[in-house]
Amino acid sequence: MSNGDQEKRFPNQRQEQPGMEGKMVPPPDSGEKEYKGCGKLAGKAAIITGGDSGIGRAVAIAFAREGADVAISYLKEEEDARHTREAVEQAGVRCLCFRGDVGEEPFCRATVETAAGEFGRLDILVNNAAEQHYAEKLEDITAEQLERTFRTNIFAYFYMAKAALKYMREGGRIINTTSVTAYKGNPVLIDYSSTKGAIVAFTRSLALSLAQREILVNAVAPGPIWTPLIPASFPGEKVEKFGENVPLNRAGQPSEVAHSYVFLASEGASYMTGQVLHPNGGTIVGA
DSSP, X not given: OOGGGOOSSOOOOOOOTTOOGGGOSSOOOOSTTTOOOOSTTTTOEEEEETTTSHHHHHHHHHHHHTTOEEEEEESSOHHHHHHHHHHHHTTTSOEEEEESOTTSHHHHHHHHHHHHHHHSOOOEEEEOOOOOOOOSSXXXXXXXXXXXXXXXXXXXXXXXXXXXXXXXXXXXXEEEEOXXXXXXXXXXXXXXXXXXHHHHHHHHHHHHHHGGGTOEEEEEOOOSBOSTHHHHHSOHHHHHTTTTTSXXXXXXXXXXXXXXXXXXXXXXXXXXXXXXXXXXSSOOOOO
């Protein structure tokens, strides 16, 4: 789907958590038809959490077409993961899939160890897996939900990075997915927005910590992007208007965000660390 062809309104729809890309109407654009690589990541190996769908899938496809072997993790969305694996392998590179909960450190450690062993190296870690839950007011957020959101959205980033550093060498890249909500907040995504703010601080702090090792740590803060999180989180009437409150007056597609990750993983970003890119449809936020 090209940007010009994208509908500004989405049909009323609702899914159960964590959401399936294969059930979305219209399907998101992951760049399968349009993305053409030019070898920017040739010979590299990457791990992408939440790589089965949404932004993670688009990044996996882009990395593959730039020449990188790719490992993805996913919670339980088998069909989405299979689709991503097929798209990655069509680019002529290897793809590994790991099913499990990134909120559990043993799974993160095993994923990294297995992927690095199979690929013989690890150059790029993309921390991307996330969950969000719509809540009209703070009192609706249970202790269980709060802990679950933090485990998936920020604990996992610590776990994956900690495991990855055993294998990363000079020039390695860690790219974290934060959100525009880290900068402007969201009244119905209070716990989610809080984790995204934590990711910004984690990115900046880890970048400083790893600077002497020349491992670069950056982040991407997407605005409203059409991914499974949307119909799995919001009431149907909210989905219909998703993305209308940004200057470009539309939601973005995962394919439009993937380029930011390719840049941060490539030599073009060799003098960047501790920074955040903002593909958000024109919302002006603090850096």
